[in-house]
Amino acid sequence: MIEIQNVFKSYGGIQALEDLNLHVAPGEIFALLGPNGAGKTTTIKLLCGLLFPDQGTIRVAGIDVLRDSIEAKKKIGLIPDEPYVYPKLTAWEFLELIAGIYKLDNGWAGKAEHYLELFELGSVVRAKRLLESFSHGMKQKVVFTSVLMRESSVWLLDEPLVGLDPKSIRAVRQLIVDHARQGGAVLVSTHVLSLAEEVAHKIGIITDGRLRFVGTKKELGDSLHGQNTGISHNGDLEEMFLKATLKST
Amino acid sequence: MNSLLLARWRMFRNWARSAMESRWEIIKVVSVVLFGFLLVGCLHWWFYRALSYISGVTAIGNLLMKKLFEIAFLSSFFLIALSAMVTSLSTHFGAKDLSLLISWPIKSLVIYLGKAKEAALHASWMVALVLVPFLAVLMKLKGQDAGFMLAALLLFVPFAICAASAGIAMASLFVSLFPRQKLKELLGVLGVLIFVMLYAGIRLTLPQKLMRPDELEDVLEYLAYLESPAASFLPSRWYVEAMNAYIAHDWERMFQAMGIVGLFAAGGLALLIFMGTKILTRRRWARVLEGGCDPGETIAETGGEKESCSPAPLSLRRIFILKEIKFFLRDSQRFSNVSFILAVGAIYLVSIYRLPMDTPHLKNFMSFINLALGLFIIAALSLRFCFPQPSLELQYAWIVKTSPVRAEELLGAKLLFSVIFLNVIGGILVCVSPLLLGTDPALIPIYLAASIFCSSVLPAMALGIGSAFPKTRFENIIQIETSFGGFLYAVCALIFVVITLSVFAWPIQYFFKIRYFHRSMDGADWAWISVLGAGYLTISLAAASFGWWLAKRSWKAFAV
Numbered sequence: 001m002i003e004i005q006n007v008f009k010s011y012g013g014i015q016a017l018e019d020l021n022l023h024v025a026p027g028e029i030f031a032l033l034g035p036n037g038a039g040k041t042t043t044i045k046l047l048c049g050l051l052f053p054d055q056g057t058i059r060v061a062g063i064d065v066l067r068d069s070i071e072a073k074k075k076i077g078l079i080p081d082e083p084y085v086y087p088k089l090t091a092w093e094f095l096e097l098i099a100g101i102y103k104l105d106n107g108w109a110g111k112a113e114h115y116l117e118l119f120e121l122g123s124v125v126r127a128k129r130l131l132e133s134f135s136h137g138m139k140q141k142v143v144f145t146s147v148l149m150r151e152s153s154v155w156l157l158d159e160p161l162v163g164l165d166p167k168s169i170r171a172v173r174q175l176i177v178d179h180a181r182q183g184g185a186v187l188v189s190t191h192v193l194s195l196a197e198e199v200a201h202k203i204g205i206i207t208d209g210r211l212r213f214v215g216t217k218k219e220l221g222d223s224l225h226g227q228n229t230g231i232s233h234n235g236d237l238e239e240m241f242l243k244a245t246l247k248s249t
Numbered sequence: 250m251n252s253l254l255l256a257r258w259r260m261f262r263n264w265a266r267s268a269m270e271s272r273w274e275i276i277k278v279v280s281v282v283l284f285g286f287l288l289v290g291c292l293h294w295w296f297y298r299a300l301s302y303i304s305g306v307t308a309i310g311n312l313l314m315k316k317l318f319e320i321a322f323l324s325s326f327f328l329i330a331l332s333a334m335v336t337s338l339s340t341h342f343g344a345k346d347l348s349l350l351i352s353w354p355i356k357s358l359v360i361y362l363g364k365a366k367e368a369a370l371h372a373s374w375m376v377a378l379v380l381v382p383f384l385a386v387l388m389k390l391k392g393q394d395a396g397f398m399l400a401a402l403l404l405f406v407p408f409a410i411c412a413a414s415a416g417i418a419m420a421s422l423f424v425s426l427f428p429r430q431k432l433k434e435l436l437g438v439l440g441v442l443i444f445v446m447l448y449a450g451i452r453l454t455l456p457q458k459l460m461r462p463d464e465l466e467d468v469l470e471y472l473a474y475l476e477s478p479a480a481s482f483l484p485s486r487w488y489v490e491a492m493n494a495y496i497a498h499d500w501e502r503m504f505q506a507m508g509i510v511g512l513f514a515a516g517g518l519a520l521l522i523f524m525g526t527k528i529l530t531r532r533r534w535a536r537v538l539e540g541g542c543d544p545g546e547t548i549a550e551t552g553g554e555k556e557s558c559s560p561a562p563l564s565l566r567r568i569f570i571l572k573e574i575k576f577f578l579r580d581s582q583r584f585s586n587v588s589f590i591l592a593v594g595a596i597y598l599v600s601i602y603r604l605p606m607d608t609p610h611l612k613n614f615m616s617f618i619n620l621a622l623g624l625f626i627i628a629a630l631s632l633r634f635c636f637p638q639p640s641l642e643l644q645y646a647w648i649v650k651t652s653p654v655r656a657e658e659l660l661g662a663k664l665l666f667s668v669i670f671l672n673v674i675g676g677i678l679v680c681v682s683p684l685l686l687g688t689d690p691a692l693i694p695i696y697l698a699a700s701i702f703c704s705s706v707l708p709a710m711a712l713g714i715g716s717a718f719p720k721t722r723f724e725n726i727i728q729i730e731t732s733f734g735g736f737l738y739a740v741c742a743l744i745f746v747v748i749t750l751s752v753f754a755w756p757i758q759y760f761f762k763i764r765y766f767h768r769s770m771d772g773a774d775w776a777w778i779s780v781l782g783a784g785y786l787t788i789s790l791a792a793a794s795f796g797w798w799l800a801k802r803s804w805k806a807f808a809v
Contacts, residue, residue, distance in 0.1 A: 089259055089260055093259050
């Protein structure tokens, strides 16, 4: 459902991504891990059409993002790391805007209400407070709702848990798992290794624009154990990540 | 597209609702509206006096009016185009919602045209505000009915569309040719372009010929000049043609001219569509926007460990001043705003050089007018450059406020930088123009003193009012300048400039009396000058001190 093939991306002479190949199948949750500036957000921006690669192809739900970006974007639910929402709109007006842009049928309102209650935003939304008065976490929840209500098959999540309270974090985890179970594909970029550990089917470790490892946590452990790093097969993901990123730099 | 329009309407409605819920907001809005009415009223009065006089000139009054009408709209065309070009750099390439819009399944042309609409509105509303009293006076002097004003305002819409489209298209072309990260380095080129366009716009009207008809070979040539349309390839000419036809009740000619203005507008829209589909394509636009996404070098990419070096510790003041210099040189928006004003100043200096001034009286009178304009340019620069600084600094306030740094140190650096900057620009303006005009060099110290006072007091006032009325949410600097605090500061700055001119007019007047009328100054004259000087010094110190106090107090009270 997500296919990145031989993608190169540079910014003014600095190689941000080098020969990136990444595949996320339907029903799969892929956690993209890496240090700051490794290329995680660049990867997500390329997938949702915010950036263009220098070389390579990118497909989402079988649609070439570069050639048919409008159709590809209809399949994508993006949660950016910094959720920008129009400050002078209320939450419901923002959701109405999303519904209009994505041409959703009338059923969207019921779904939106359900998810707003799930995130405990129901009373705030009914009070018609403007989005400018929302905290980062509250805005994140509104953006989540906007993605959930339109049933996109591919989710691109960039640091989705930042600013969320523990109850919402649990809810988001469950939603990610449910979405994959229903056949959707999820690419989540995160520094919260526990999220990757608990929900991801596959882990990718990217450093300096290169994807160093793709596989399960066990396969990562096996790979590092075989290199005499002192890491056990079933060790802590954090230890594995630190060793893996140290080795690759 | 409809969803976006509905969202825009809702944003405006919500802003209005939340403004009405706060007494302070109501006061601010009412003050701004009242100030707007006052401004329009003053413009109306001034236009009425000027146009009544001109229309009363024997034999050629009507021709002079027609020429003035053309000059007004020709200047308006260039003003809207230039303003749209600068605004477009923010709306198309700096707006915070751009990533959101691009990630949605919306055609890039739709986004481009939506942003163009924003830029056009921002660029033209102020010009419209100034033109309304002008047209009202014209309507009155020509004995026309309300239909004249209605036609004029309706026709202004396609006129503004054409002008704004030209400016936006030029900005898009420019940005698509040069990478965004290099834009700040190429703003010098943009400044020159602005210089050339504005100069061409003014030069096309040949204003000097209005003042010296005897330069022309005969009266017929002068009349021919008055009658000939200025820049017939621009919609301003056809706008004026249409309104003159309305006055003459020549409906066929009027509709023809209106049709041509409409064609210009359609051409402008077609140009924008061309820019949005062929020049600033989705890919190229994304490339321009990613210009701010430079991930920077990592140590690994530099090929090894960086040497650790410990430079000598700088004083806090020096650190903050260096920060101000770097921010100024790297902030493309502020750079473009300041270059725009400087280009206008440069154009003016070149133009007055060509003004035919024969007598010393005329030269010295014009040099005083230059002083006035120079001080107004300093005030405009302080509004564009000094006033927004506290609002801009607020974005990073947590860094300084959580550090062991006193507010005075940060604010002092800002004030020092602003004072030096304005004094340099002001000094050049008020010293060069008298030299170009060949005025008496003995007047220059007086002009320089006026410039120094304004360049030193206005930044303190700007810092104080900017700190007391910060704008915490904005997408570009223009929104800070046009906020309530910006209006308040503009009024205060204008008042101070008028006081400065009124005070300095006296020593200049005495100079004329001594130099040209061989009068000497008596005790009463010296006493009056002393009183004026002491009074002005007191006012200046009070204004600067109050501004400084307000800045410190407001900064300390900022909640991060």
